[in-house]
Amino acid sequence: MKLIVQILFIAVAGFILELFLPWWSISLAAFAGGLFVRSSSNFAAGFIAIALLWLLKALVIEMYAATMLAEKVAHIFMLPGKLWLIIVMSFIGGLVGGFSALTGSLVEFKK
Amino acid sequence: MKATSVKVFKFFSGFFLTLILIVVLDKSWVINGNRLPPLGKFLDPFHGFWHNIKGKNDRGPALEKIPGLIQKVTVIYDSILIPHIFAGNDEDLYFAQGYVTATHRLWQMEFQTHAAAGRVSEIIGTGKDGFVLNYDRTQRRLGMVYGAEHTLEEVMTNPLTKMMVERYTQGINQYINSLHYHDLPFEYKLLDYKPEAWTPLKCALLLKNMAQTLCIGDKDMEMTNALKLFGKDMVDLLYPDRDPVGDPIVDNPGTWNFNAVTLHGIPPALPKDLINLKKDSPSDPNLGSNNWAVSGSKTKTGSPLLCGDPHLLLTLPSIWYAIQLNAPGINVMGASLPGAPAVIIGFNDSIAWSVTNAQRDLVDWFSIQYQNKTREKYLLDNTWVETRKVVETFSVRGESALYDTVIYTNWGPVTYDQNFHAEKNQKDYAFRWIAHDTSNEFTAFYNLNRARNHAEYMKALDHFSAPAQNFVFASTTGDIAMRAQGKYPVRRKDEGKFVLDGSQRSNGWQAFIPNEQNVMHKNPARGFVSSANQYPVDSTYPYYINATHYEAYRNRRINQVLEKNNSITVKDLMNLQNDNFNLKAMESLPLFLHYLDTTKFTEAEAHAHKILRSWNYYNTIDAEGASYYEAWWDNLMPLIWDELQRKNLALTNPTTFRTLELIKERPDLIFFDVRRTPQKENAGDVIRQAFSLSVRGILDWKTSHGTQTVPWADYKDSYITSLLRIEPLNIHIRHGGNHDIVNANSRTNGPSWRMIVSLEKSGVKAWATYPGGQSENPGSEHYADMLERWIRGEYFQLLFIHVPEEAKSKMIYSTQLDPER
Numbered sequence: 043m044k045l046i047v048q049i050l051f052i053a054v055a056g057f058i059l060e061l062f063l064p065w066w067s068i069s070l071a072a073f074a075g076g077l078f079v080r081s082s083s084n085f086a087a088g089f090i091a092i093a094l095l096w097l098l099k100a101l102v103i104e105m106y107a108a109t110m111l112a113e114k115v116a117h118i119f120m121l122p123g124k125l126w127l128i129i130v131m132s133f134i135g136g137l138v139g140g141f142s143a144l145t146g147s148l149v150e151f152k153k
Numbered sequence: 154m155k156a157t158s159v160k161v162f163k164f165f166s167g168f169f170l171t172l173i174l175i176v177v178l179d180k181s182w183v184i185n186g187n188r189l190p191p192l193g194k195f196l197d198p199f200h201g202f203w204h205n206i207k208g209k210n211d212r213g214p215a216l217e218k219i220p221g222l223i224q225k226v227t228v229i230y231d232s233i234l235i236p237h238i239f240a241g242n243d244e245d246l247y248f249a250q251g252y253v254t255a256t257h258r259l260w261q262m263e264f265q266t267h268a269a270a271g272r273v274s275e276i277i278g279t280g281k282d283g284f285v286l287n288y289d290r291t292q293r294r295l296g297m298v299y300g301a302e303h304t305l306e307e308v309m310t311n312p313l314t315k316m317m318v319e320r321y322t323q324g325i326n327q328y329i330n331s332l333h334y335h336d337l338p339f340e341y342k343l344l345d346y347k348p349e350a351w352t353p354l355k356c357a358l359l360l361k362n363m364a365q366t367l368c369i370g371d372k373d374m375e376m377t378n379a380l381k382l383f384g385k386d387m388v389d390l391l392y393p394d395r396d397p398v399g400d401p402i403v404d405n406p407g408t409w410n411f412n413a414v415t416l417h418g419i420p421p422a423l424p425k426d427l428i429n430l431k432k433d434s435p436s437d438p439n440l441g442s443n444n445w446a447v448s449g450s451k452t453k454t455g456s457p458l459l460c461g462d463p464h465l466l467l468t469l470p471s472i473w474y475a476i477q478l479n480a481p482g483i484n485v486m487g488a489s490l491p492g493a494p495a496v497i498i499g500f501n502d503s504i505a506w507s508v509t510n511a512q513r514d515l516v517d518w519f520s521i522q523y524q525n526k527t528r529e530k531y532l533l534d535n536t537w538v539e540t541r542k543v544v545e546t547f548s549v550r551g552e553s554a555l556y557d558t559v560i561y562t563n564w565g566p567v568t569y570d571q572n573f574h575a576e577k578n579q580k581d582y583a584f585r586w587i588a589h590d591t592s593n594e595f596t597a598f599y600n601l602n603r604a605r606n607h608a609e610y611m612k613a614l615d616h617f618s619a620p621a622q623n624f625v626f627a628s629t630t631g632d633i634a635m636r637a638q639g640k641y642p643v644r645r646k647d648e649g650k651f652v653l654d655g656s657q658r659s660n661g662w663q664a665f666i667p668n669e670q671n672v673m674h675k676n677p678a679r680g681f682v683s684s685a686n687q688y689p690v691d692s693t694y695p696y697y698i699n700a701t702h703y704e705a706y707r708n709r710r711i712n713q714v715l716e717k718n719n720s721i722t723v724k725d726l727m728n729l730q731n732d733n734f735n736l737k738a739m740e741s742l743p744l745f746l747h748y749l750d751t752t753k754f755t756e757a758e759a760h761a762h763k764i765l766r767s768w769n770y771y772n773t774i775d776a777e778g779a780s781y782y783e784a785w786w787d788n789l790m791p792l793i794w795d796e797l798q799r800k801n802l803a804l805t806n807p808t809t810f811r812t813l814e815l816i817k818e819r820p821d822l823i824f825f826d827v828r829r830t831p832q833k834e835n836a837g838d839v840i841r842q843a844f845s846l847s848v849r850g851i852l853d854w855k856t857s858h859g860t861q862t863v864p865w866a867d868y869k870d871s872y873i874t875s876l877l878r879i880e881p882l883n884i885h886i887r888h889g890g891n892h893d894i895v896n897a898n899s900r901t902n903g904p905s906w907r908m909i910v911s912l913e914k915s916g917v918k919a920w921a922t923y924p925g926g927q928s929e930n931p932g933s934e935h936y937a938d939m940l941e942r943w944i945r946g947e948y949f950q951l952l953f954i955h956v957p958e959e960a961k962s963k964m965i966y967s968t969q970l971d972p973e974r
Contacts, residue, residue: 064334065197066175073171099198106208108934111339115202117881118343131196138174138193145167150160 045087048079052091052143068092068135069142076146088143093136100128181345183551186281190343200335202342206932212966213256221248221323222972228253229960229967231952234927234935237477237486237964239957246480247317247494249970251324251351254474254491259328260338261470261929262492263348264876266355269362270298274549276346286549291433293545294559294568297365300589301357307591308357314595318353321494325351339931340877356595359492364588366440366465368620368639370701371516374428374582375805377651379797381427382804391824394650394699395688396810399709402623402635402684403674406693413695414664420645421660424652426520429576429801430569440464440902441704442509443730443895445683445711446627446634448676452721456913457627460726461498461507464897465905467873469884469937471925473498473906477953478602485602486919486953488906495598498906500917500953503605504628505910509684511621511637512700514644515587517662519564519655520580528560532656538563564655565589576801583655585662587640592618607632607675614638615668623684629912635682636673637689641666644697666696681715683708685895705810706736706893723920726909731946732895733772738782741813742770745785748837749844761848772865772896773889779865783891784847792839792846795828809893816840865889871900873924873940884937886924888944896946907948920948 052075059067072088081087104112104124116127178193195201213230224241226249231237236253240246254262267273271292279286292298308314329348341347372392379388442463449455465472473488478496487499498507523540524530530537541561548554560567564583593616600613610626614636617624621639626632642649642662653660672690674682685708689698714729715721746765754762761781768778793812797804807815815822820836827834827842834842851863858867866887875882890896890903897903908921924943928935942948952963960967 060197060199065194065200066179068197069171069175096196096198100203103198103203103206107206107932108209108211109206109932109936111202111206111932114881114931118879127196131198134178134192134196138171138178141167141171141174145164145171148160148164148167150157150164 044079044081045083048075048081048084048087048143049091049094051075051079052088052139053095056092056095056139066138068095069138072139072142073146076143077149078146080147084147085140085144089136089140091143092139093132096135097128097132100131183278188278188344191345194334195342195345202339202932204335205339205342205930207930207934209934210965211933213968215966216969216971218973219252219327219970220973221327222970225972226970227957227967228970229954229957229964231960231964233475233939233949234965235475235477235952236927237952237954237957237960238479240478240480243480243483244316244320246478246483247320248324248327250476250478250489250494251321252328252970253324254476254489255325255328255351257927258470258474258491258929259325259348260340261876262325262355262359263351264340265362266358266492268292269301269358269365271545271547274547276344276550278550279552286547286555287433289547290545290557290573291568293557294566294573295365295369295584296561296566296568296586296589297358297361298354299561299566300364300586301354301361303589303591304360304593305354305357307593308353308595311593311596313599314593317494317595317599318356321356322351322353338929343877356493359490360594361588363490364620366620367510367622368513368515368588369586371514371518372701372805373516373518373650373652374430374432374803377424377426378428378802378804380423380651381425385423390819391807391811391815393811394697395703396705396808396814398705398810399687400712401691402637402682402687402689402708403672403677404691405674405677406691409670409694411670411695413670414643414666416643416645416663418659420648421653421657423647424520424654426580426652428580428582428652428803430574430803431576431801432569432803433574440466440510441686441707441892441897443683443685443707443711443897443904444507444509444623444625445681445715446505446625447715447721447726448633448680449631451680451715451719454722454911454913456629456911457631457633458721458723458726459500459505459507459625459627459633459910459912460730461625461906461908461910462730462904463498463508463906464903466901467871467898467903467905467924468876469873469882469925469931470876470929471905471923473923474927475921475923475951479955483603484955486951487908488921488923493595495595495602497598498908499602500910500912500919501602501604502917502955503630504607504610504626505912505917505919506601506610506624506626507908508622508624510686511623511639511689512686512703513621513637513639513641513689514649514699514701515619515621515639515641517564517585517649518582518652519562519585519660520652521562521564521567521583521655523581531562533563534656534658562655563658564661582652587619587621587642590618590640592640594618606630607634610634611636623689625682625684627910627912629914629917632676633682634673634675635684637671637684638668638673639671641671641696644699646697648697650699670696679716680719681712683711683715685711701805702808704893705808707895707897710734710736710895723909723911727920727946727948729895730904730907730909731890733889735770735772735779735782735891735894737809737813737893738768738772738779739770741786741816742768742782744813744817745840745844748840750841755845755848757852758845758848761844761851771889772891772894774866774887775864776889777863777865779889779891780851780863780868781847783865784851784868785844788846788850789840789843792827792843793824796824869900871898871903873937874901882931884940886940886944904943907943909948917953919951919953921951922948 055071271289477486597617618640686704687708
């Protein structure tokens, strides 16, 4: 349960921060999620949250896309198709989210 | 205590690992010579390339606050995203043109001016085998920036053109300054760099870029080598100044009643040099264009019709950006070049114009004799004159800067020397090019855009120097005209055909043909004017004319079609612009077939023979005959002219037309002998050999494509090249035509802007299309939305209005640009 709350927190915070800040702001969101909403698997939470956030955003864009640019970019990266590009993208976002959440969870509050 | 330090260690490990990860993903890396975009930044769907993917019906803002405007400007966008700009004064008009063009073409305009200025390596690096750096060095050593600076000087001394380029520049910079990372055009993200500020010099560079495409070609070194190797008689046989064929652009024998400028002194002696050099920028014989205008006496409506059709390398983003410019005193529409103010090819309420390349030789190479190895002085009219050494800096991306010293003489820069293409070259030659001179083409376009009649068109063209163009003209008052306008040096016979001795000033360009003595005519009796890069004028014109090559086929086909139709409609002219008739094939295929020995055919050869015999000479999409014929021709030329393919030695092939003539008239000429075979071949032998080779080639093609037939469009495999030359961004198309055909779509080149204008008194109407779209963004629906119609030979009727309200349902949205106070 806590894991789900943590995932939601990171994804929503990431979404809001990305409206104003560059891509690396997902790291701040995940860090905060690791820091304030700790769970038993912080890395997984950060990974899943950002991977999902990016995946959903990309899917929404693709849903309304007027062109095949994603497919072409996949080919520029020598990937077979845009599905692969989306997987690579989600993995990269997830990796940053995961490590950031983990780092956040490692902060010790002095009592 | 111990547990705490483990925790601190774990935290810092995590922290630094995350930080490193972010830094790595935020940076662009070069792996195996390929530059990867910064993965995190680029793939982020909120700001990265995904942000460039637009939905259908994507709209710009309805209102924008723009500092720098004097009055409000209204921009109407029609269904193909052509902006119709309505401004209250000229200052705002050119500001808005810069601003609006930048919103759709910023990356392209910057990249093209970087290319012109030899700065691509700043973005891409040295490239494979140093290709990009070599390109940049060539650009600098040809004096591209040197020429642009000269042009800019003159542009800035004229208050009108100064205003034009400065306001255009401000408009572009206004847009650049408003950009955040996520707004950047796709290519900036892919290559990970940012736009720099636009400058007026870049507008001038763009003109030089066009001049380079159209008039930097020459064959002086090639002719000089041919002279040394084969002698003057053979040079005259292989490379006559004009092919004895066809219709010159202006055919008015005996009417050139002016006092032509004549040169005194002795004409320069023919050189004896053998130049061991492969030049970097040979001219491309596939570049060309068609234009024509038909008088009202020959059209169905009784109003003149004008057609323009410039053939260039077809790229995405497209070379042209369509636009309408409206302000008090001006209402013009047509094709503009992103990066230059004004409309270059188009029409207004009274006139229309278009251009084809004049082809004329506007380049010379002068041999330089240095005093000693320091190259500080060179001989000129018996005195040692100082050279100017310019150190060019190349800020190559990811590497330390490279410096290259270029020597400038009175003639121009020494392009190839001990430091560049040293090969076995013994001598240095200075490069003289018309586009090095001061000029102000913007004055010409400013006035042409506003011209109301033939007299004003003539006055506007007086300001146009380079690249020399055949300007076709038609007006609502019923006039049609043609003028081959440019700044042409006066030459004596054979002058400028070979390299020249640079130790004497008198070998240089001593005079230019006065504007009023240029080749031109108005309202000729035949009821139409036309040009297609052919030889410009009848033999009574008093000036010596030469070029790298003149076209021999398109011009005759166009004139034949226009001649026989006396009730011409817009539809007829659409058909003519898309005409796939292969006149070259009609004139050569029967002869080729005649040489074949039908008794010795393989099965495939018999099949090819059958198809060729029944072919109707049209290079249509599905024509197999066209594939066999073109393959045959492409195998024949290298077999005949194998003597001219030499390593590190500049030589050039005779023209297609001349080659065919020699086959007919001199079948035993030594050039028909194939050098690598022991026996002695004649024309018939090489034609047969080429036939066998081409049939085998097509058989291989069929096998590799898994098909039994060879349709022309598939065999040709035309494509629109992405400016970055990245294959996934290229678009392959099925289209007919070829070079030497009116529909001049060869594999990569072709009609870059097809325009037809009907100059009706009740209102000018126009139709156009081009192989691309208004937006440079590959994620926009307007990236290539005109391509489909272009392929089918169909057009868009252009929305040409006088007030914004006229657009009504034809617009998709409008943007009001308000001055910010």
